[in-house]
Amino acid sequence: MRALPSTGPWRGGVVAGALLAAVAAPGAAGAVSPRAVHTLTRVTPAGPASVLLSSTADAAVVATRARAARCARRAPVVLTVRVDGAAVGQVRLHSSRWRALRFHGPVGPGDHRVRVTATGRRGCAAATLDELRLTPATQPGDDEGHATPRGPLRAIPVNAAARAELALGSDQRLQDTFLSHFDGLTPENEMKMGIVEPSPGTFAFRQADALVDYAQRHGKSVRGHTLIWQSQLPGWLTRRRWSRADMLAVMHQWIGAIVGRYRGRIADWDVLNELFDAAGDWRPSPWYVAIGPDLADAALRAAHDADPAARLFINDFDIERPGPKQDAVFALVRDLRLRGVPIDGVGIQAHWSIGDLVPEQMLLTTLRRFASLGVRVELTELDVMTDHQPDALLRQAAAYAMAGRVCQAVAACDRVTVWGISDRDSWRGAANRALLFDTDFLEKPAYAALRDALAAT
Ligand code: G3I
Numbered sequence: 420m421r422a423l424p425s426t427g428p429w430r431g432g433v434v435a436g437a438l439l440a441a442v443a444a445p446g447a448a449g450a451v452s453p454r455a456v457h458t459l460t461r462v463t464p465a466g467p468a469s470v471l472l473s474s475t476a477d478a479a480v481v482a483t484r485a486r487a488a489r490c491a492r493r494a495p496v497v498l499t500v501r502v503d504g505a506a507v508g509q510v511r512l513h514s515s516r517w518r519a520l521r522f523h524g525p526v527g528p529g530d531h532r533v534r535v536t537a538t539g540r541r542g543c544a545a546a547t548l549d550e551l552r553l554t555p556a557t558q559p560g561d562d563e564g565h566a567t568p569r570g571p572l573r574a575i576p577v578n579a580a581a582r583a584e585l586a587l588g589s590d591q592r593l594q595d596t597f598l599s600h601f602d603g604l605t606p607e608n609e610m611k612m613g614i615v616e617p618s619p620g621t622f623a624f625r626q627a628d629a630l631v632d633y634a635q636r637h638g639k640s641v642r643g644h645t646l647i648w649q650s651q652l653p654g655w656l657t658r659r660r661w662s663r664a665d666m667l668a669v670m671h672q673w674i675g676a677i678v679g680r681y682r683g684r685i686a687d688w689d690v691l692n693e694l695f696d697a698a699g700d701w702r703p704s705p706w707y708v709a710i711g712p713d714l715a716d717a718a719l720r721a722a723h724d725a726d727p728a729a730r731l732f733i734n735d736f737d738i739e740r741p742g743p744k745q746d747a748v749f750a751l752v753r754d755l756r757l758r759g760v761p762i763d764g765v766g767i768q769a770h771w772s773i774g775d776l777v778p779e780q781m782l783l784t785t786l787r788r789f790a791s792l793g794v795r796v797e798l799t800e801l802d803v804m805t806d807h808q809p810d811a812l813l814r815q816a817a818a819y820a821m822a823g824r825v826c827q828a829v830a831a832c833d834r835v836t837v838w839g840i841s842d843r844d845s846w847r848g849a850a851n852r853a854l855l856f857d858t859d860f861l862e863k864p865a866y867a868a869l870r871d872a873l874a875a876t
Pocket of ligand 1 (some may be wrong): 607608645650651692768800846
């Protein structure tokens with residue numbers, strides 16, 4: 420965990436449950452000039468923190484650091500953040516070590532009342548807050564062509580893939596780790612067709628609903644994953660050959676049902692997953708065999724019809740390096756954009772291995788290449804398998820930091836998702852130690868490394 424510097428402009432002394440004094444932020448460039456608070460304040464049930472912040476931009480992120488007060492009973496304190504009366508996030512603090520926290524809007528231009536309250540067991544419900552502020556959110560394409568990011572760094576959210584157990588089970592360590600350290604979730608399997616549509620036209624949303632409800636209850640975002648893929652399909656779909664017309668009808672019903680169900684609640688969908696093989700040729704999925712290449716148009720238009728506000732992604736692995744597969748994704752997205760088919764982003768899955776990392780400059784070039792099409796670029800399934808050298812976890816941390824730096828350098832990159840919460844549940848297997856928390860849910864060096872790279876400055 421990154422330590423708070425012992426000196427600096429934010430070392431203002433502790434104010435007991437008081438109104439924070441707003442001060443002007445050091446000159447933020449462009450259309451955004453948020454005011455920030457660099458001070459320390461103590462929050463208790465009787466004394467919430469409340470501050471007026473302003474932004475001239477359309478969107479912003481409330482960022483703060485916090486630590487729980489020392490408490491003999493080691494009970495957590497829960498901080499709830501409201502912007503203009505609406506809850507935007509909640510976090511559970513367990514320790515008196517400083518933690519970086521981020522809460523997302525909705526925050527538009529103008530003045531905003533940000534209020535932070537603390538709840539918890541008697542005698543333990545106190546925390547200290549630092550650096551409460553609005554951070555400018557940038558638009559896709561802002562910094563294309565520049566080697567380093569311009570202006571202040573953004574606070575870029577970190578999500579994690581999560582399984583239904585998170586919402587339906589009672590594993591406190593799993594829940595605490597997710598709630599305290601991640602900004603949102605992607606259902607790892609629970610929105611795949613094999614689970615959701617077990618027989619034609621019959622839908623089983625229990626697990627997906629549970630994850631969406633859980634995320635929303637706790638102020639976390641959800642990425643929808645995934646609509647058109649060749650894996651985890653129901654048997655009724657894979658067991659027979661389909662005519663083009665029948666398969667298009669199946670696709671419309673499937674996409675309409677799931678995207679429509681979460682209309683307005685899920686802002687981003689992986690619509691097209693792993694369309695191409697390593698040579699850049701279309702994979703012979705049941706979708707492709709029946710419909711052909713315009714399955715991309717049909718799926719994107721169906722998703723757009725079901726939720727016109729949702730951002731629609733194509734998502735794939737092994738596209739970090741130049742080559743036929745990257746070219747195939749690039750060409751498809753360019754073609755879709757030119758023809759006005761709704762496509763908003765490219766997801767680079769980023770399943771990596773410590774011994775075979777993509778060079779930083781190459782990854783940067785790749786993100787910029789996709790961003791040049793005017794779409795968002797996200798790292799959607801990041802994990803880094805380690806080896807068994809003594810310094811493996813430090814080299815892993817360096818790899819995660821590199822991923823964060825590259826995302827930070829490209830304005831179109833506005834989120835990083837890691838593929839699981841802890842090594843205990845990683846699809847890579849616990850022995851490969853690919854994630855940010857170990858099998859006992861202890862934080863690994865990679866967590867702070869990634870967060871630091873994605874933090875606002
Ligand atoms: O649902 C059955 C359950 O009934 C059974 O008891 C259990 C026994 O092993 O298996 C369960 O199914 C497993 C499923 O995950 C749900 O947990 C499958 O065996 C297992 O193969 C499946 O793995 C998932 C994999 O996609 C399927 O290809 C991984 O959890 C999931 O992390 C992985 O995610 C994919 C992304 O969606 C797309 N990109 C690649 C990524 C990694 O493969």
